[in-house]
Amino acid sequence: MERNKIDYGIDLGTTNSAICRMEKGVPVIQKTDIQADIMPSCVSVNKKGARRVGQTAYNSMLQDKRRATKSWKYTSNSYVEFKRSMGTNQTYNSSYLGKSLSPEELSAEVLIKLKSFVLDENVHDAVITVPAKFTLLQKTATLEAAKLAGFEHCELLQEPIAASMAFGLSTEEKNGYWMVFDFGGGTFDAALLKVEDGIMQVFDTEGDNYLGGKNLDLALVNDIIIPYLKENYAIDGILAVPDKKEILQEAMKTYTEEAKNQLSFQTSWDILSNLGDLGEDDNGEEIELDLTITQEQAFASMRPYFQKAVDICKKLLQRNNMTGEQLNKLILVGGPTHSPLVRDMLREQITPNVD
Structure with missing residues (x-):
């Protein structure tokens, strides 16, 4: 039966991200690949050009940062906090890919990974939360990231409203x-x-x-x-x-x-x-x-x-x-x-x- 409502909500965060699904009127977090509620908003590229997202990518970045104290040179193909650059011309260079990645492309990788945590159906529609002070350019960039991730329809919801709605479910x-x-x-x-x-x-x-x-x-x-x-x-x-x-x-x-x-x-x-x-x-x-x-x-x-x-x-x-x-x-x-x-x-x- 075709849905007439959106059952999935995504927190596309600067540091961490998560996806949940409404089940019988209750929001249920979809566990990550390591059975956690949230996933680091981190993307890394290895020497073979394969992209890793989430905790594996974050662990790789931590190792790179500690290893840098041995040569006092920091070179990394791991990326975080790219949400800050949404809607701008900033790019992130990858020596392993031989090209630069946009914030929208990196955010799309996070969204693709989040979708993969839903095991019993394909996710085509979602509500994605954004900061209340996000500009029109940043909102448009978020929708572009969703499109790159394969979403067919997305709605944006201000994060304060999302937090209040969650609180409202448990208060009289x-x-x-x-x-x-x-x-x-x-x-x-x-x-x-x-x-x-x-x-x-x-x-x-x-x-x-x-x-x-x-x-x-x-x-x-x-x-x-x-x-x-x-x-x-x-x-x-x-x-x-x-x-x-x-x-x-x-x-x-x-x-x-x-x-x-x-x-x-x-x-x-x-x-x-x-x-x-x-x-x-x-x-x-x-x-x-x-x-x-x-x-x-x-x-x-x-x-x-x-x-x-x-x-x-x-x-x-x-x-x-x-x-x-x-x-x-x-x-x-x-x-x-x-x-x-x-x-x-x-x-x-x-x-x-x-x-």
Whole structure:
């Protein structure tokens, strides 16, 4: 029987992506090839020109970044955060393919991979979420990526609306003012919605396209990992050369990303590198990581970035002559919002009605 509605929804994220299907009125995540709910929005090309997408591609990129500390040269055929470039002329060169790839082509690879997780039917139609502040060019580019991925029909839905709809399925409240606090891996968006009889309307948005979990990863590197390395290794020469410093930071971020995630739920986390993972310091001594980061240390590093997001929310409220007391709900979206730090900050500075 031919469908007269769209059953699939896709979160085409800057850092991670996911696909779900409505089954008997309930959204059900389609598990990835490693039985996870989400997949890294990462594409890589190997020496034979084969394209890999998702966790395999991301693991390849992590190895490339760590390996770069041995030669202090970073060459990679792995690509992330290309969503930022949608609707622009930016391209991503692949030495293995002998050509450049557009953000739309890379996004199409992610969409194709997501479709493959649906095992019992072919997916031709979907709703794809986009940031509230996406321009017409960026929206058009998203539809082009869907077309390249083989979709016959796609609708775009603002991410704050999608988050509110998901929240609305589990709440009895159908009226009032809601704020969506979407702190993702690469971007931050805040949106104000008015809800009347279950009908949701975004009436203002604010955000920062360069504020997200990646900032937290780098903060942990600069505030905790680099001081540890300076205390235990000779790295002043490395830090004095901008390209080498960036390579070192990128390699260290591959460790702090997991630490950041774990410290949302644990009071401490051990960072241990494997023998041979990393290169040598200025004196030729192999660099190894063996340290413990406490939740208190991590929160001190992350607080300024969460405060930026909270301040954006305050600005959004002020612009609309509102206060946090008028918000019926503050809906949290994004992995970093699992942190008790940001939840406490929002309760103290915006509203106690945090969900």
